[in-house]
Structures are given as C-alpha cells and as structure tokens.
Amino acid sequence: MKQSAEHPEPFESAPAAASNPGSGIDYRLFLDCVHCGLCTAACPTYVETGNENDGPRGRIYLMRSVTDGRLELTQEVRRHLELCLDCRACETACPSGVQYGKLIEPFRVAMEATGGGGEKSHDWFHRWILFRLFPYPERMRAAIAPARWAQFLRLERLVESLGLLNLLPPRLRQLVRMLPPLGKPEPALPEFLPAIGPRRARVALFTGCVGDAIFRPTNWATARVLQQNGCDVIVPRNQACCGAIHFHAGSSEPARDFADRNVNAFDCDDVDAIIVNVAGCGAMLKDYAHHWHDPRQDAREKFARKVKDINEFLDQLGLIPPEGAIRLTATYHDACHLGHAQKLREAPRRLLAKIPGLVLKDLPETDLCCGAAGTYNLTEPEMSARLSQRKLKNILTTGARVVITANAGCLLQIAREARCQGEKLWVAHTIDLLDLSYRREQPPL
C-alpha cells in the first residue's frame, strides 16, 4: 500500500535536529505528497476559511518546511496545525495514499513537547478537565451527577435564563451546553452477557470513558444487539480510556499507559473480536500497533488486530434481521473516525437498510466533519461552531428528523446544535435503532 515502505531509500535527506518537531517523522512520508492539491476541498477547515494554510496540503508543506529548517515554528504556524480536526478526510481524497495522520499526530505531539507557545498541554482546562476527568468514567459520572439532578428538576433552563452559565469560563460553559438529556442513571453492564440462540461468536466489549458516563444506554443497546446476534459478550472490568484524548492533544506518554492497561485488560486469545461502538475510540484502538515503538509493541499489535467497530463486526458476521418496523425518515452522518480513519461507510448503511420501514435519505456533505472531532469542540469552539452549523443546515435540507451516526462526539455535537437552534431532531447511534427494532419499540420522538 505505502510506497515509502516499498521503495528503498537511495538518496538520504538531511536529518532534522532532534529539537525539531519533525525529527521523529519518517521523511519519506512527506515525499508521498506530490502537492497536487486534490485534498484541499475535502478539508473542513479549508472549506470554511479558504486559506491554504488551513488545508491538508498547506499543513504538510508547513510541517515539511519546519522539518527542513526553512521555516520557524511560529505562533501562526502552530495555530494552523492546531486548527486541524484530524478528521482524515484528506486521506480519503488523496490519490497518492499520503498518510496524513502519521504526519500531523506525531508532529503535534512533538510540537507540544518542544514547548514554545505550548499552552495546550499546560493550561488548566487540559490538565484538569480533559486529562484528569474525561478519561475516567467513574469521575465523569460523579461530575455530571449534579447536571443529571438539575435536568431532573428542570433547573437547567432556569440556570440558562438567569445567565448563571456565563459565570463559567467559556470552555466549561461549552462543556455544560454539550450535555445531552441524561435520563435515569443506568446500572453498569455485567461482566458477562450470554448469546441468545445458537452461539456464533464470543466478543469483548470496550465501553469507553466519556461514552460509558453519558452513553451507557447505547452500551447496553450494543450488548443486547450482540446477544441477539448470537454473541457471548464479555465486559472486562479493568479496561481504561482508549488514550485518544491525551494522544490527540499531544500527550503521548499517558496515552501509552492507557493502551497498555487495555492490552492487559482484554484477553485476546479468549475472544473473536474486541467490539467498540465509538468511532473515535475504535480508530485509536486500531492504531495501537504503530503509535509507539517499544518491547510491548507486539502485544499492542495483537490487540489492535482484534478490534472491530460494531458496524463492521455485525456487517461481517451477517446481521440477523430485526423485525420491528420503524417508519421514519432518517439520514446518516459519516463520522470522520469511522468513514475516513476506518474506511467504514457502507457497513452501517447496510445494517440500517435491514430495519423494516426505515427510509434513509442521502445527507449532503455527509463526510464533512461536524466539528466535534474528539475534544476539538471544547478547544476550538469557533471553528467547531461553524462546522456544526453547516452540518445542521445540510441535515435540515434532507427533511429527516432522525440523524444516525456512530460516534459519541458527533452525537453530542449535532444534538447540541439542534437544541441551540430549536430544531427537534433525534440523534442516535446505529445500534440504538437496531436495538429498538429488535425490541419492537419506537424512538422517543
């Protein structure tokens, strides 16, 4: 697949100094880019700003220029690289097979490590909220408990109308507004759920961190759908956050610790697959094999090979068709980390097509990022808002009142945008709909 792996390196390029953020990057990855520019219009930030510095070709050029030592890593350069959503739409568009993720991710990690402006990893929001709260489901659950109560008592509208939220720092305010209706707290999943009917597979379920705190009902739905499809479901107790929050913010070491905790928590030999229902986590888990080079790399690679997105797994296993009709018009949004990073576009659509009565409308610009992009909506609120407004506008043109997607971030982002604009939309995971259909229930519209 990769030309740089296939071709020998007869002509050496001058190595960058160790302090240069590009020094750890295989230089051949830069050479894969032939500067044709076909990626530009696929990039959400470029489409919004029209500035080539905010497009993939431009960002590669900036990184390469810094690596070559012909450009300083100025504050402007940092901003253009930070503004990247890491949605990987450019990889889908690139005919040359440039592995953009393998350039921008390590570059940003090194950019943080080398300091300079470097506020990201040091500011309070990253230290306390993103790094110490989000990755820990039990802490998250405790933190959102007051919000759950406030919602139960209908206090949140009062808080909003009194302007009390404005007392919070902007990013915390953004965070509070992201919270969906939380509903009753659900119990944790048991460690084992048996297959219903003849057993077809034995799988382990990755439940995630923020996901398990906010989307536990979807985790339950995932387990039930797997059971319905003849799978024994194991829910390992000692699993941890996938590490993506840290890794994408440029903090590699804590991410590696999380990865190793997960590798230890899941018994790869005991299961046919490790199932993940959040596209962002899935892309990270599948990337465990090549993020770090150390003696534990083989174990991580073995783990990564077992990881399957729930859509991918059910599609390959062959879905036992659900029978409950859901007579609704829906549209499907391609989550970047499912469509671009994992190249899974048809599988979720094929699954949804098996739900009796469901009509699926094409969404214009379906593969353009909604602006959630992990924690991007919290760290880059302005660009994020532009993209979520664009997404909602596209959704409304379809006339659908149900939006289906397979990633936690997109679910929150699109639902929040709809709430803010007073649009009644039900935003759900593929699995939520399948589960309803198996249970012959209707969505809460």
Place this chain on the structure above:
Amino acid sequence: MISSALLPIADELRRVVGGENVLAAHSDLVVYECDGFVIEKNCPDVVVFPRSTEDVAAIVKICNRYDVPFLPRGAGTSLAGGCLPVGGGVMIVLTRMKQILEINLRDRYAIVQPGVVNLWLTNALKGTGYHYAPDPSSQGACTIGGNVATNSGGPHTLKYGVTVNHTLGIEGVMTDGSIVEFGGPSEDSPGLDLTGTLVGSEGTLVVVTKVWVRLTRNPEGVRTMLGVFDSADDATNSISAIIGAGIIPAALEMMDQGILVAVEAAFHFGFPPDAKAILLIEVDGLEAGLDAQRDRIVELCLQCGAREVRQARDAAERLLLWKCRKQAFGAVGRLSPSYCTQDGVVPRTKLPYILRRIGQIGEKHGVRIVNVFHAGDGNIHPILLFDERDPAQIERVLEASGEILDECIACGGSVTGEHGIGVEKISFMRKLFNDDDLAAMTRLRVAFNPDNRLSPAKMLPTAGACGMEQKHPGRRAAL
C-alpha cells in the same frame, strides 16, 4: 519576509477587506509559493482574500498605485505554475468568493463566483437532471475560476467540449480596476467575442469575478465499455476506427500496461495483468440507439485486434472503472517516488506513432514511462518515473520530456492539451508559434494588461526574458 516597501500596501489592503482577509506574515505566505507545479517557487509579498467584485476592483487599484504585480489564484491546482507569483507582489486568492449565485434550469445557465469548486456545482445540481459538463480529473478540488483561466478539459470533453464551450459570460476586473461584463446568459451577444478570448488566457487579461456557465441536460442513457488489447497499436488504431466511423463517444480513455499495474494495485478492478492496453469507452445520449452504437464499437475494436470488449456490468462497476481512470495519476506513487506528467497533443491518427516514439525516447534516456490519457482527442499524458533526489535522473527526465514535446510539435500537435502554458512551457511557445503569431497575441495582451502587472511572465514569452530556465523535469502530478 515582507519587504518594507510593501508594508503600507498590506495596511491599505487591510483597510479595504479587513485584517482577517490579508496575510502578510512570512510563515503564512510560504504555502503560496507554488501550486501543483513545484519546480519554481516564489513567495508573494501579500495574500489577499476579496469577498466581492468591488473588493477585487479596489485591490487592483491599490496594486496599480504601488506599481506592484498581482495575480489571481483559486485552489492552486495548476500543473504548469499558473498561480506562481513571478516577481512577488499581491496574490488575489478567490476562495472566499464561493457562492453559487443563481441556478436557472429553464434557461440552462448558472451564475457562480470564481471560487466555487467544479464539483460543488454538479453536486448542487443533483436531482435536477442537469450538470456542468467540463469534468477535469481534479474536479473535486479545482475552481470554476481556474477552469476558465486554463480552459479546462476532462474525459467527457471529447463529446461535450471544453470550458470555453460552456462559458456564456464573464464578469471581470480589468487591470485599471474597472468592472466589465463580457457576454451573459443569452447566446450570441453582439460585438467581439471577448468571452472566448478570456477563457484560457491563464489570468493574464482580467481577474475573473463571476461566470455564467451553461448547464447540460443529463444523458438519458449511458453505455460504458472496457476494451482489453494485446498491443498498444491495436488500441490506438481502435480509437481512430471508432471516431472514423462517425461515432463520437462521450469519453474515450486509454491506459497502458505500465499504469494498469499501479491502478490494479490501488483499486483491484481485475484488469488482466498481461493486457498491453485497455480502452475505456463511454457513449451516452438518447436511450434508443445506444445499444447499436455499443455493438458497432465492439465490432470495430475486435476488428482492430481487441482481445475482449465488454460492457460494465452495473453502475458500481462503471463507477469503479471511472475511479481507476480519474485517480490513475495518484496511483503512480506506487511505482516511483516522483513522477512528471507531460501534457501533449497529437492528431489522433498519430497516436500509434507517438506512443512508439515515447517508448523509444524512454529507452534512450533510461527513463521508465507509462501512459494514461484522453485518447479520443489525442491528448497524451506520458508519465516519466524518477526520483527527485537524484540529479542525474532529473537531467535525463528533462531531456526525455523535451524530446517528447518536440515530437508532438513535429507531428502537428501541441505541447499542452489542458494544463496550460503557465511558466512551465513558456519556452516552447517560440517553437509553436512564429514571431508574428506571438506579436499578435502580445498586442492583445497589451490591450488588456498594458503595464503587464497582471500575472507577469506567464504564457507569452516577453522579449529578453523568455521564461524561466528549467532545471527540473516539470510537475510530478497531473490530471
């Protein structure tokens, strides 16, 4: 680094368009030092993003007052250095003028701003039964403004024509800052056909700020065929046979064995690995009669020695076939770390000859060359494979490229089918045209662009400075 003389101009531009629409820091300008042609590079001094035609007019007037060069840029996908800011100055980037202003199906036109991406227009027309016909392989990224500048083609222009055939009118800012409309939504406006003059002028006459484009009814039916050949000559002879029989296919594309290997590795279509060439042939139009055309084409190809000719099984196979063709250049990355695509034209009947010559030239210089091209209109795209870090290879590729293009001229063809002259091929202009030809073109340019501040050193060689000396084998990517 912005030269101190230009600091006031950046400030003045900021006053006109706002600070968020001006880039003047060196680190923000570096990405604008080249486009899809990466051999020559030069930073603009200022990049400005106009929001309206009036902005463009104001910017042009400021450039005149400070006597600095200026040039337009769209998506920056030019393969000939059309967006290279020779001499620095102000780069007018039109990507923030990206509105589709009107779609009028009954009168079959649309009005778009220059920064609209070609494919956005076709996407906006989905479901209406119409489309915008010129479909360059870069259509997902390139802008209508850039298409007008280079008179872009594409696989389907064999039947439907190139950009000039689909441009009804242009609004442009003249080099003195006045705003002029050329043509418009109705056909055949009286007076000189200046719309036709502006299309393909590579940004040397006006800055295009609005385009009236023709919309084309979607064909009722399509038949897409794949022909497999045991020799390149049989394939190229089939091309002439088909056109000679009076059939104008919607598209007629050829790929040779060298490129097929890469395409197959990328897209897994199932091309026979031992095929020496394949033809992708598409006919469209009224449903009635299409099957007869298809059968005639099959017959002609078999007469020319085709091993197999068959219709695409279904819509999915047709799409995959087109993906293989349109993204073939990208797949070349699998064959070689660098490549240079040439863009030449020969009369169709000379295709067998020029392909043989290309093979010989490659052998003579020790350069591997593969071919994928718009066979129907004789527009060849030989791809020369090399490693850009080896100066000796670069030298050989340069020589081979020059020989191929000279051969195209000798065949009665030309050195560019669709990518334009830009800065890359400016030295060939004297081989293509005599002094009187060039003088006539220069007089026209002077009429529009008397001080030569707009896109200087592009397309037409100027006395004493006939382009840049080429030290590198042209672009590595092409479409």
